[in-house]
Amino acid sequence: MAPTPPRTLPASWYTSTPLHQLERRAVFFKSWYLLGPIIKFTPGSPVFYEFAGINLTVTATSSTTPNRQPKVEVVEDATGSPLPHHTTRTGLLFTTISPTAAPDFHTFFPGLEETLSAVDFTARPYRRSIAYEGHFNWKTMVDGYQECLHCQYTHPAFSVLYPPTFYAVKNHRNWSQHFADPEKPDDGLFLYLLPNCTLNVYGGGMSLFRVCPTEDPGTTRMEFDYFNVDEGEKFEEYYRFVRQVALEDYALCETAQYNLERGIYAEGVLNPVKENGVAYYQQRVLEMVLEQHQQDRQQARAREAKVAAAAISAIKHEPASHGNSIPNRTFVEASA
Numbered sequence: 001m002a003p004t005p006p007r008t009l010p011a012s013w014y015t016s017t018p019l020h021q022l023e024r025r026a027v028f029f030k031s032w033y034l035l036g037p038i039i040k041f042t043p044g045s046p047v048f049y050e051f052a053g054i055n056l057t058v059t060a061t062s063s064t065t066p067n068r069q070p071k072v073e074v075v076e077d078a079t080g081s082p083l084p085h086h087t088t089r090t091g092l093l094f095t096t097i098s099p100t101a102a103p104d105f106h107t108f109f110p111g112l113e114e115t116l117s118a119v120d121f122t123a124r125p126y127r128r129s130i131a132y133e134g135h136f137n138w139k140t141m142v143d144g145y146q147e148c149l150h151c152q153y154t155h156p157a158f159s160v161l162y163p164p165t166f167y168a169v170k171n172h173r174n175w176s177q178h179f180a181d182p183e184k185p186d187d188g189l190f191l192y193l194l195p196n197c198t199l200n201v202y203g204g205g206m207s208l209f210r211v212c213p214t215e216d217p218g219t220t221r222m223e224f225d226y227f228n229v230d231e232g233e234k235f236e237e238y239y240r241f242v243r244q245v246a247l248e249d250y251a252l253c254e255t256a257q258y259n260l261e262r263g264i265y266a267e268g269v270l271n272p273v274k275e276n277g278v279a280y281y282q283q284r285v286l287e288m289v290l291e292q293h294q295q296d297r298q299q300a301r302a303r304e305a306k307v308a309a310a311a312i313s314a315i316k317h318e319p320a321s322h323g324n325s326i327p328n329r330t331f332v333e334a335s336a
């Protein structure tokens, strides 16, 4: 019998506010985020980020470490708490958004640092950032990033450079590597990092983007950072090309979200080969949400048991002559 193909998350996961809030605690608080190459951070110029409602500030405190990479501090704005962060050997800065909720970097992204060590991330100067909101859920955009079935008709110019015939995705725990051509594994580096960061390095250029959820499950803030060895017109040429691809994805996501919100699409099957990236990350989101839901229920049960135990204890210690003894005794019997 043929194996059952993976299924998508239901459409309600793209529109429901309670689920959106549960994802915030289940997925976002427990994850790591790519902030960028360490060269983006210079003393005296703090950089601000917001992930799942948590505002944080990155400050470079010195540029005198032995490998000439600046030392940085990452602090949660609301509490002033320092947040666990990690700089990889080849110069990429990652952070958490909770002082305690996420596991350590290597447990969350096993094997990632080895893959990143093939590229010197300090070699491409920072050129430009752009941010704007779109009417789609954060997963609508990640769904599109994690497969390339849409590439041929959505990205005609990109498809000439990277024909989707060869496209493949390899999943690791909490991250996926994309191969435009598996025969040439060193041709560029394209990574998805759960939950909402991507890294795209090819030629002399590098872009990273963050798919940031807002309070509204149907609105997402897209943030892009661009780095390139080229400047001037050569950089502008690269920028026009990557912006064209980004805008094509944007239009696709707004249409997909429109269909999700109007019940045109409920749920379906995924191609186990061509959409293995989508299947993998959606499964991780599902697992993390179910785990959180279970933890919440256990905590609620423990709280209820504590309240009931305190009530029973209060009744037992009450003097027998108290006017309320009869109803209380009835309560004890009913609870036994």
Ligand SMILES: [Fe+2]
Residues within 6 Å of the ligand: 144, 145, 150, 151, 154, 155, 248, 249
């Ligand atoms: Fe795309």
